Amino acid sequence: MMKKIYIRSFMLSLFVSASAMYQAQEVDLENLGKRTMEELKKNPFKISGGVSANSVFYSSNVYNGRAPFTYFLNGNLNLGLYKWSMPISYSLTNQGSQLGYQVPFKFNRISIAPKYKWIKAYIGDANMTFSPYTFNGLLFTGAGLELNPNIPLKVALMTGRLNKAIEDDGNPNTIPAYKRMGYGAHLKWEQERYKVGLIGFYAKDDVGSLSAAPDVKGVLPQENLVLSMTGSFMIDKNLEVFGEYANTALVNDLRATSSGAEKKGLAARFLSPNSSMENYSAYNGGVNLKLKKGMVGVKYERIDPGYKTLGAYYFNNDLENITLNSSFTLLKDRLALSANIGRQRDNLDNQKFKQTSRWVGAVNANLKASDKLMVTASYSNFTMFTNKQLNQFNTINNNPLLIQQPKDSIDYKQISQNTNINVNYIISSSKEKVQNININYSLNEMVNRENGIVRKGGLSRFHNANVNYTLGFPERKMNIATSVNFTHMYAASQKSNIWGPALTVTKAFLKEDKLKTSIGASYNHSGSSTANINVMNFRLGANYMPWKKHSFDLAFIQMFRNTDQAVENPNLNEMTCTVGYNYSF
Template sequence: MGKLYFKILLLPILFIFSYHLKAQQDVDLENLGKRTKEELKKNPFKISGGISANSIFYGSNVYSGREPFTYFLNGNLNIGFYKWTMPISYNLTNQGSNLGYQIPFKFNRLSLAPKYKWAKAYIGDASMSFSPYTFNGLLFSGAGLELNPKIPLKVALMTGRLNKAVEDDGNPNTMPAYKRMGYGTHLKWEKEQYKLGVIGFYAKDDIHSLKKSLDERGILPQENLVLSINGAFKIKKNIEIFGEYANTAITTNQRATAIGGVKEGIASHLMKTNSSTENYSAFNTGANLQLKKGMIGIRYEKIEPGYRTLGAYYFNNDLENITLNSYFTLLKDKLSLSSNIGRQRDNLDNKKLKQTSRWVGAVNANLKASEKLMISASYSNFTMFTNRQLNQFTHINANPLQIQQPKDSIDYKQISQNMNVNINYALSNSKDKTQNINFNYSLNDMVNRENGIVRKGGLSRFHNANINYTIGFPEKKLNIGSSFNFTHTYAASQISTIWGPSITVSKSFLKEDKLKTNASASYNRSNMPNATISVANLMLGANYTPWDKHNFNLTLVQMMRNTNQNIENPKVNETTCTIGYNYSF
């Protein structure tokens, strides 16, 4: 299947390059050298980028499992010549080196992304996305290519290792895995009035990459092919419809017998199937109406139960969504309003004992009341309904009386409401002094009702309020900030509170603010039914730039935690020191 992918990929690439080769033949070749010299003068050899090194030292009076010393080396280098650019980035760390167990991915990464005009390549450790239903943000080690020429045809492709082979070493924390290779293609045809795209992604585990079978641990060699078609069309200047259909065929065990393999969807007809091959589809469509001062849109989505591919970390499935969203600006663009409301349900194949349906609604508002006053507010409501059958049992004897008895059920309803209000007011803004005050309040409320009754423990409510005051003295290069936070929680018929103040001071020294310092202190006290916990934090930081493009930073944090609980370590002291260096060029 991998060789077939390479052959298919060559066709659009050859088409693009032959098209541009013909275009080059139509160019006045006599002036080509002259123009090249002019371009070289405008775009000579350039190099830019930056490197950073950070070390974290950690100490505690109790064992936490955290490494006492961790380093992070990061860098990005951008080399440019003529119309070529070559970004290079790397990430090196000892994090994970002393885990004591193995994982199928790596922490250290090296990436190259050379680009010339409309062609861009990915070499090394890279990440690309085609669509949410196919290949979406999965990190791979290999190569990728994006071609975006000034013609309607666009091409994106990838090939590489998705997982490295990890043997089962007996450690329960080790994540054994087969070596997995992946190949993907995204072809797009884009015009002003419409866009069409097709996606193909194929992944397969190498059965021979491990010495021992992992069947006993439920880890089986898999194979997957997913195909997708998507598009968008403009009916008028302000109306657009869009949609995508994806079909995935996934073999959960390559060793399964070929007898009983069913070819149901499009993807399964293009790959070898067996009795473990499963087929699923996903679909979405919608429309957007652009208005003079806003937008209205509607979207429908359906993802079959079990839908997944090997091209993403996680998939939501077994759901049907319909959503309506809008956005408007009013009062001479001082007020912006956005809203969406949707209905979602699961159990699309009626195989679950219960079905859940949800109403989701949200409203957001932002108001610029004056040059000094800004207000924002949001509200969302999440309502879930469930009808659950009780007393599910298998009828051992065909008892007519038993079968005719009505089944008990519970009508379950869960309502979750979230509200947030933020008010920001600039008290003053002058050369001598700036003052600002900010207030934020949030509420989270959840209620569980069974047959209309809220039982004990079925209500939880979370209040949080925070007020901040900052004052700055620009001429003295001094800023002072203070805040107070209060949280009230009611859950499981119990009340707990958290409150505490904090203060932050920052000041710059030396010419051109080369030395910037800051210090902060905070205190939080938690009052719970069975315990009282107090936490104090002290932080000191400095940022020093002795020369242009060179920067040193230091942060020291001391945390002290005390509780009246009868535990082994009621007092915890932790010290964290971070030292870093950054160089940009």
């Protein structure tokens, strides 16, 4: 009896819940239809963007290989249809055609990036970034996809050509290359307290894409697979732990034999090994602690010697970093301070003749003393140590009489210091007159010490100071800017100075400031014990907007330079004129 009552009660509850759900769905469907009709009544199609065309004319009485005429055509078009958007951008120029040699990348580019809600695609010439150790900003021609739905899983995919095939035409400047294709995927699982990610990137050259192998220039057909895992975890609401591990397997020559091949590392397990395969790893990890008025963090990073992938233009490798960083705000947020200090070393596998380590430190301060006065200052110090690894057998086998001769440096230290101070003060600010003064000073110093001794030419010091004064007349639509620059250099036991003033006047004309003009001149003198150089520049500029979204630009620069140095062309006359048109809609 009780069982029947429970069943009936359960069925009744289920019926009531189903009815409530149906009513809620019916209301939601009604609202959905109403929202859809309201959306359809809106203007479904939107278009915006801009195009620009610039031409550069250049002439000089001294040949320097620069083209007399260069054009640049750039544009971006944003198409929208309801919740769809499709940006289109392009860049066209004749700059690459004037090189006289071939390169494996493109100067003319076009890219389409359609997007719908959380779906975004890349079509044409594009670049994407997965992580610093895998695929990092490399331009490719193909397609990419990013999926960022309102669920923890996020996906990024790419496929395309990384290099086009370039034959070795005998020109020493030509950069031959095999056709290279690349494929990558980045999967992320993101929750409120933690994030984990997996990255895979694969690239391979087409051995048959060239009629002749350019081995003489060190260009070999390669293959690469890199795998990475990333993660960050919030142990506490103010304490975060993060890290990344990457492993790359690189086949330096696909034509190499398989004799002596070894599969070392995770990535190598998925490739066909040969004798040219190499395997490297890179990883980092750290902790960030958020405070009430700042943060403190520590990070460790290690990159194996020789580490690289085919998914980036350049890699720093053979280094180990330990960095401590912090930032704080004080004085009711008027003063912002940030600092970091770290230790870096190389020769991680003890294969180099020398080992280098250095301390790296930097401090930055920004002070808003008042509404008119702003002061910023920074200091950085890079101290590098090098210890030479002596071969003891050379000492033993040498003639004992030679032991007393001067040895190579076994203790080398290089100290680089950079200091910068900037002061900005608003003298006055009114409708009639605006005055502002800016003072900047910087010092760069580098000292080389061998066994505690600074030898001749081991000290370099650069002082630079400039003062800028701006006077504006808002009602007259005119501004006057003046500056004085001074640089003192001491390098290789030689002293030189560069100094000179500059003046620029800008003024707007016509109704609604449709025409804006500028005229300026600058002079600088460079003097040393070996030569004196005088440079004079004259500048003219104009921007004209006859209609609301159209503008024409003109920039003209004439430079005169003369020197008392014994050179083939002591007097240089150089002219650069740029004419441009811009349209935005």
